[in-house]
Amino acid sequence: MEHHESSAASRAASMERLVKEVRSAGNCSHPVRLRGELINLATGEIRPSSLRVACKDRRSVHCLSCSALYQADAWIQVAVGLNGGKGVPESVATHPQVFLTLTAPSFGPVHRRTPSGRCQVREYGPCPHGRSLRCRLRHDNNADVLGTPICEECFDYSRAVLWNAQCSKLWNRTVQEMRRRLKVLATKNDTESNHVSLSYLKVAEFQRRGLVHFHVVLRLDGGGDQISPPPPWLSSSMLANIVSTTVPHVHWTGHDGHDVVWGEQFDLADLTSSGEHHRRIASYLAKYATKTTDDSLGLARRFRSRADIEHAQVEPHRMKLALTSWDLAQRPEFAPLRLAHHAHALGYTGQIITKSRHFSVTFASLREVRADFQRSRSDSDPTLAHLHYDGRGYDDPRAPHAAEMFHRMKVELRQEAAARRRQVAAAVEVDQ
Ligand SMILES: [Zn+2]
Ligand SMILES: [Zn+2]
Ligand SMILES: [Zn+2]
Numbered sequence: 001m002e003h004h005e006s007s008a009a010s011r012a013a014s015m016e017r018l019v020k021e022v023r024s025a026g027n028c029s030h031p032v033r034l035r036g037e038l039i040n041l042a043t044g045e046i047r048p049s050s051l052r053v054a055c056k057d058r059r060s061v062h063c064l065s066c067s068a069l070y071q072a073d074a075w076i077q078v079a080v081g082l083n084g085g086k087g088v089p090e091s092v093a094t095h096p097q098v099f100l101t102l103t104a105p106s107f108g109p110v111h112r113r114t115p116s117g118r119c120q121v122r123e124y125g126p127c128p129h130g131r132s133l134r135c136r137l138r139h140d141n142n143a144d145v146l147g148t149p150i151c152e153e154c155f156d157y158s159r160a161v162l163w164n165a166q167c168s169k170l171w172n173r174t175v176q177e178m179r180r181r182l183k184v185l186a187t188k189n190d191t192e193s194n195h196v197s198l199s200y201l202k203v204a205e206f207q208r209r210g211l212v213h214f215h216v217v218l219r220l221d222g223g224g225d226q227i228s229p230p231p232p233w234l235s236s237s238m239l240a241n242i243v244s245t246t247v248p249h250v251h252w253t254g255h256d257g258h259d260v261v262w263g264e265q266f267d268l269a270d271l272t273s274s275g276e277h278h279r280r281i282a283s284y285l286a287k288y289a290t291k292t293t294d295d296s297l298g299l300a301r302r303f304r305s306r307a308d309i310e311h312a313q314v315e316p317h318r319m320k321l322a323l324t325s326w327d328l329a330q331r332p333e334f335a336p337l338r339l340a341h342h343a344h345a346l347g348y349t350g351q352i353i354t355k356s357r358h359f360s361v362t363f364a365s366l367r368e369v370r371a372d373f374q375r376s377r378s379d380s381d382p383t384l385a386h387l388h389y390d391g392r393g394y395d396d397p398r399a400p401h402a403a404e405m406f407h408r409m410k411v412e413l414r415q416e417a418a419a420r421r422r423q424v425a426a427a428v429e430v431d432q
Helices: 002-024 064-083 092-093 158-190 234-248 274-287 306-310 316-326 330-336 362-376 398-429
Strands: 032-040 046-053 097-102 195-205 212-222 268-271 353-355 384-391
Touching: 002 046, 002 398, 046 234, 064 092, 064 195, 064 212, 064 353, 064 398, 097 234, 158 212, 158 316, 158 384, 195 274, 212 234, 212 268, 212 274, 212 398, 234 268, 234 398, 306 316, 306 330
Parallel strands: none
Antiparallel strands: 032 046, 032 384, 097 212, 097 268, 195 212, 195 353
16 A cells, blocks of 8 residues: 555656656757756856756657747748838838749649649640650649659659759849849939848748749838838839749759759739738748648658668658759769758758848847746846756656647647637627
């Protein structure tokens, strides 16, 4: 009996320790362990310390809790760039703004969903490999075959990977050219060219065919170091005109001697002064912020060897793109593209979210504000920490699972509270 009680008590104690540890790391699944000493600045007392801090990984396959925070920050970045707030003037909502989606060219026919529903109805074939390139099927939205080549040999894997590897540079050239055209327009309208500027935030998304798409919010500002309104003669249709005349013409000779260009399809929408629209765009972009190349664990980390790729749990078309990236890396002319390093991203070398300096607040500043807020709520004395890296994760093997569970509970509680608030607001409205 006694033995029974003490083991129950020790189980309870170990559970309590687990909850405390996971909570203190912000429900992170794989926190960073730090060890060293803490100095109490009020009393001068020094004591050894070991603590776990959140991993801050943006990818939801790695850490639910940290990726949720990242997604919230991404949402704020976009929303603030469109509507102002958090130090960005609210007048930005009236600046000319457009939403642009840029695609990659075709590197061979793939299974797809079309407005008519049917996949590929035009007869191109038979292809040089003797296959028909026609597919009359209507594919389901989540059919595995979507995005995969109709003839694998017709799909140009090398050029697809090289396009991914060079599309960030293509974007930089596109922005440069748009800014040049904006300055020309300013001069024509008797405005000094440094009184207009173009800022943006762009999010990369991997399509099913393994090529990168860019979703971009573009905004016109005035000149100077602070965000200011652009001259009144500048309209969103002028911005749309600059974009739509620039995108089809930007090109340069890539590392393989082929021209690097955008796909023929691009989408452009006016965003100026449409609050509801802004909210949707922010949610839409933030959704991509936490994804990996295909949202699986197979492509979530860098590969160390070719065999690593061959053994990864990855769909065959994407595996072939990753292997192509690895193999092209062996050729000296592609050395600057660091293709082995980026094989898990199918050659793509850029960040998922990038923005020009003036568009909005930064991730770092949002984190800083959160840390300040937490410090202001804690009533302990200020401390100075001398800490060094001491590995990753928890000692208790149950902890990562517990972290996910606590995170989900927190989200559910928050949603319930929001639903209750809405109910109360609706009831008040009915009473009146
Ligand atoms: Zn984490
Ligand atoms: Zn098909
Ligand atoms: Zn073929």
